[in-house]
Amino acid sequence: MSFLALENINYTIGKNKLLRNINLNIEKGQLFSILGPSGAGKTTVLRIITGALNPDSGKVVLDKKVINDVPMEKRQIVMVYQSKQLFPHLTVLDNIQFGMKMKKYSQSYVDEKTVELTDFFNMKLHLNKYPSQLSGGQQQLVALMRALAVEPKVLLLDEPFTGLDNNLKIYIRDFILKIHKQFNITIVMITHDKEDAFIMSDKIAFMFEGEIILTEAPAYLCNKTNVNIVDNFLGDIILLEDGKIVFSDKIINIY
Known part of the structure; x- marks a missing residue:
């Protein structure tokens, strides 16, 4: 089925x-x-x-x-839009963690998932940057990270x-x-x-x-x-x- x-x-x-x-x-x-x-x-x-x-x-x-x-x-369905729709006033780190915090995941889970995703996407050096400081490709990666952070179906x-x-x-x-x-x-x-x-x-x-x-x-x-x-x-x-x-x-x- x-x-x-x-x-x-x-x-x-x-x-x-x-x-x-x-x-x-x-x-x-x-x-x-x-x-x-x-x-x-x-x-x-x-x-x-x-x-x-x-x-x-x-x-x-x-x-x-x-x-x-x-x-x-x-x-449990997440959509990544072509416009990325990142929050311009939040850092990369805060964008990634936004959905997890809204869903009230434990801080230990939020920290663990953030490390997992930033390692996988090789974005450690960009966590304190804002979306405007990123290339279009990097913005797309952040949008994907934010989507995956909440483990959608x-x-x-x-x-x-x-x-x-x-x-x-x-x-x-x-x-x-x-x-x-x-x-x-x-x-x-x-x-x-x-x-x-x-x-x-x-x-x-x-x-x-x-x-x-x-x-x-x-x-x-x-x-x-x-x-x-x-x-x-x-x-x-x-x-x-x-x-x-x-x-x-x-x-x-x-x-």
Whole structure:
């Protein structure tokens, strides 16, 4: 059974039907991407998962329990926004510890978790700095640390590479993959970048105009899907040996 599921989710604002019959099944420990162009409704899906929005109809199920009526702060789901949303008046240390202190974790736990995360992210030298004193990549790391500090069941990533140059993007991408492996956490990422989705994901859901059109593992997307909108979006993909593909004029490894 799926660890996180969306069942027949619909969401409308005024006359605009933003989500149409969304069904997703995400297994525990998966890195699951929702891939599609801007305006497809991807962020709306994440906000419904967090509880920031209530669907018109349908169910959000986490660990076999329907959580539609569970408030955001009790869902054990954390979202890292593309804007990072760090507290500018708090140091890196205080940003990391904010969620733990709000949940009234013991000081010993807060201290232990802080050391664990700062060691893992190699951020010891930056703990007394403020967000404005950090690079965009460092700010993204702090946002990830703050999210992981409260040990969520699900980590949601909203376009995590927005505003990063290519070198920083690769650096943060590698860190997210390390997080996934180290903490064995279920991650749902939305992106419009095909390369990132293929490199990182166990499964990809393709979303266009408020609908999920296809969900598949990257390894099975190296041939035509016979779904025109998906095939046109992906373009030509050439499968090579050892799990490598030629994609967007680059050779990448998807295994």
